[in-house]
Amino acid sequence: xxxxxxxxxxxxxxxxxxxxxxxxxxxxxxxxxxxxxxxxxxxxxxxxxxxxxxxxxxxxxxxxxxxxxxxxxxxxxxxxxxxxxxxxxxxxxxxxxxxxxxxxxxxxxxxxxxxxxx
Amino acid sequence: xxxxxxxxxxxxxxxxxxxxxxxxxxxxxxxxxxxxxxxxxxxxxxxxxxxxxxxxxxxxxxxxxxxxxxxxxxxxxxxxxxxxxxxxxxxxxxxxxxxxxxxxxxxxxxxxxx
Numbered sequence: 001x002x003x004x005x006x007x008x009x010x011x012x013x014x015x016x017x018x019x020x021x022x023x024x025x026x027x028x029x030x031x032x033x034x035x036x037x038x039x040x041x042x043x044x045x046x047x048x049x050x051x052x053x054x055x056x057x058x059x060x061x062x063x064x065x066x067x068x069x070x071x072x073x074x075x076x077x078x079x080x081x082x083x084x085x086x087x088x089x090x091x092x093x094x095x096x097x098x099x100x101x102x103x104x105x106x107x108x109x110x111x112x113x114x115x116x117x118x
Numbered sequence: 119x120x121x122x123x124x125x126x127x128x129x130x131x132x133x134x135x136x137x138x139x140x141x142x143x144x145x146x147x148x149x150x151x152x153x154x155x156x157x158x159x160x161x162x163x164x165x166x167x168x169x170x171x172x173x174x175x176x177x178x179x180x181x182x183x184x185x186x187x188x189x190x191x192x193x194x195x196x197x198x199x200x201x202x203x204x205x206x207x208x209x210x211x212x213x214x215x216x217x218x219x220x221x222x223x224x225x226x227x228x229x230x231x232x
Binding site for chain 1: 149163210217219220
């Protein structure tokens with residue numbers, strides 16, 4: 001598995017509180033992504049980063065912000081958590097364009113964070 | 119953005135039976151990837167298909183890319199309990215600079231009864 005860690009792995013919080021999830025990689029990959037996974041919806045892209053301080057919105061970005069001050073770290077912040085943001089959050093990295101045989105857009109996922117908003 | 123439809127959503131099989139999941143797109147794809155997610159785990163890359171009509175095999179898994187590059191399938195022969203999980207297809211976002219972004223199908227949840 002690629003060197004990707006996520007913290008915390010589990011979190012319970014209350015509606016209205018801010019929450020920050022961290023993704024850390026040791027692969028020096030340029031591209032990083034945040035997804036949420038919900039039953040029946042598969043994986044949906046929240047935000048992505050194509051370099052330090054370079055980020056953009058994905059499919060379901062409302063209520064989320066991100067920051068990337070270092071290559072290795074990509075932070076996802078729920079500015080004011082709501083129950084609809086209860087989900088499993090995955091970080092992924094990519095070495096696009098290809099530097100190995102896996103393919104141009106192959107993504108490697110972290111272990112995930114289970115977030116419950118009460 | 120790119121969209122891909124994956125069916126079925128669920129599949130229950132007896133151990134030893136075959137299993138197939140399909141992904142379909144209304145547009146021509148540059149490539150398609152397949153991922154597997156074990157229960158409680160994270161998605162793991164299985165394979166990428168690039169060429170029209172391409173067929174690739176990994177032991178009991180056979181991956182196909184349609185001639186028109188609009189559909190793909192994953193077939194598992196003689197399922198085992200270790201095959202349990204969710205199988206996703208994923209396609210690269212089309213046009214311009216994609217930044218490596220992928221759009222995932224909804225996934226097929228496979229359960230195998232021993």
